[in-house]
Amino acid sequence: MRYPFPVGKSDFIQGDEAIARAAILAGCRFYAGYPITPASEIFEAMALYMPLVDGVSIQMEDELASIAAIIGASWVGAKAMTATSGPGFSLMMENLGYAIMTETPIVVVDVQRSGPSTGQPTLAAQGDVMQAIWGTHGDHSLIVLTPATVQEAFDMTIRAFNLAEKYRTPVILLTDAEVGHMRERVNIPNPEDIELVYRKLPANEEEAKYPFGDIHGDLIPPMPIFGKGYRTYVTGLTHDEKGRPKTVDAEIHHKLIERIVNKIEKNKKDIIDYETFELDDAEVAIVSYGIVARSAIRAVKMLRGEGIKAGLLKLNVVWPFDFEMIEKIAEQVHAIYVPEMNLGQLYHLVKEGANGKARVELIPKIGGEVHTPQEIVKAVKRCEKCI
Template identity: 55%
Template sequence: MDVSKPGVLEGAFFLDGDTAIAEGAICAGCRFFAGYPITPATEIAERMAARLPEVGGVFIQMEDELASMNAVLGAAWGGARAMTATSGPGLSLMLENIGLAVMTETPCVVVNIQRGGPSTGLPTLASQADMMQARWGSHGHYEIIALAPGSPQESFDLTIRAFNLAEKYRTPVLVMSDGAVGHMTERVVIPPAEQISIYPWRRPRQPPGPDFLPYAPDEDGVPPFPIAGTGYRIHMTGLTHDERGYPATTAAAQAQLIPRLIAKIRDNRHDIIDLVEDGIEDAEVVVVSYGVSARTSLLPVQQAREEGL
C-alpha cells in the first residue's frame, strides 16, 4: 500500500449515501477494505474497489463476513486504516471479531447499512433495527462507539469522524446507516484536503525494546498503537491480558483491564457524543431521533409546537 497518494475528490457531487461513505473513508486515509457483497451495502464495496487502486490502497472481496472482519483487524495491525461494510446478517457474523477488536484495542471502522430483519429478512426495506445489536451484540461487558448519519452529507462527514475516533480511542467504530440513507442521492460537498481534520496516527513515543509494553495506557487511558513489523514486540489475544499482551487468567487481571476499556469510552463521552439540538430551549417534551427518521421527525415537531404542545 502507498498511503502517500492523495484521495480527496474536492468539489460538490450528487452522491448516494453509500458512495459518500466510501469517499469519506478515502478522505480519512482508509487504504484497506475487505468485505462481502450484501444489499444494501454493496455500493460501498463497489466504490472502494474502484477507488482504492487509484490511491495506492487494497480492496479484497473475502469469502464471507467473518473473514472480512478478520482481514480488517490484520490490516489495522499492519499499519493501515481499514474498514468493512455490511448489513444486518453480515453484522451478526462480524460481531465475534468486533468483540476481538474491542479486547485487542484495534482501531477500525465497520459500516452497517441496515435492512429489514431478522434472519435474511427483507433486503430492500430500510430499517434501524440493529441499534441495540450495535450496542450489545458481542458478549461481555464493553463500550462501543456508533454514529448514525441521516443524509449523504452526514454519511461522508461521520465516516471521517469514525476513523478519527477509532484512532483516538483505539477501538472499533460502527457507522450505523440504513437502506434509505444509503441509497438516497443528494448534494455532497467534499472540502479541500487541508480543511479535513484527520486525527494523527497514535504511535508509541518509546522506541522498540524489551521494556516496551504494548498495552500500557497513556494518561487518557488509551495505549499507543505499535505496528507489526516495525521492531516492537507485540502479542495480541482475545484472552484477558496484561500490559505485555500476554494472557493473564486471573480475576485481578480482568478487574484491571475491562474497567479501563470501558472508561476510555465512557469518560470521554463529552468528546464522542455529537448531536443537533433544534428548539429545545423552552420544550417540555423532547423528541429524540437519529438516521433517516430524524429527517421525518422535524415536521411533526414543528406542527406540534404550532399547536401549542
C-alpha cells in the same frame, strides 16, 4: 495526492458512495468486504478507488473473514474499514469483540435493513441499534454513530476514523438502506481542510513494551504496530499490560476490561454529538436518530404550528449514551417521544435516562418505510390528548 473523485466541490451521490469517498479522504487504505444488499455500493466504490490511491480492496469469502482481514491490516498500520448489513453484521460479532479486546482501530459500517433474519433486504430499518451496542459477548464498550443525511454519512465516516484512531477502538457507523441508497448533494472539502487523526504510536522502545498499558494516564495505550521491530504480541485472551495472556488472574481481567470500558465512558464529552431543534422552551421532546430524525424535525414544525411546544433532540452518537442529558430534558418536559424504525430499542435507553421524571413513549414503525412527519404528529397528539 490525486483523488479518483472530485474534491473541493459538491457532488450529487448516494449515501453509500459518500461513505466510500469519505473513507478514502480519512486515509483508509484497506477495505475488505463481502457483497450484501444494501451495502454493496460502498464496496463497489472502494473497489473502484482503492487501487488508484495505492490502497487495497479485497473481497473475502464471508463477513467473518472481512472483519478479520481489516483487523490484521490495522495492526500493520493501515486505516481499515468493512461494510455490511444485518445478516453480515451478525456474523461479525465475534471478531468485533476481538477488536474491542485488542483495542484495534477499525471502522465497521452497518447499512441497516429490515430484519430479523433475511427479512426485507432492500428496505430500511433501525433494528440493529442494540445489536451494535450489545451484539458481541462479554462486557465491553465501543462507539456507534448514526447519520441522517448523505452529508452526515460523509462527515461521520471521517469522524468514525478519527474516533477509532484516537481511542483505539472499533467504531460502528450505523446507517440504513434509506440513507445508503438516497442521493443528495454532498460538499466534499479539500483534503487539506480535513482534520485527520492517526493513532498514537509509542514514543520509544520502552513505551512499545506496554501495548495495553495505560502509560500516559489517559487510558489509551500507544499502539506498537507490526513490522517496526517491536515484536508485539496481540491476543484476544485476557492479557496484562505487556499483552501476555493471563487467563486466570481476576485482578488483571478486571483492570483490563475496566480500562476498555472507561476509555469510552470517561471521554463521553468528547465523543457524544447531538443537535437540538426548538428544544429550549419545549414542553414535549422528541428524541430521534438517523433517518427518522428528518421526519421528526418536520413533525416538530408541524406540532409548533398547532400550538404544541415540541422540540427535538437528534442524536448523532447513540453509544456512549448520555443518560444525564436525557434526564435533564426529562426534568424540563412532561413527555419524551422516541420514534424508531423498530419495535423499541433506543427507547429503552431513553427510558433509563429519563429516570421516571417524564413519560417516555415509543413511536414504533416497521415494514421498511420511514415514519412520515404526520405519523409522528398524530402519535404525539393522540398521547397528549390522553393525559
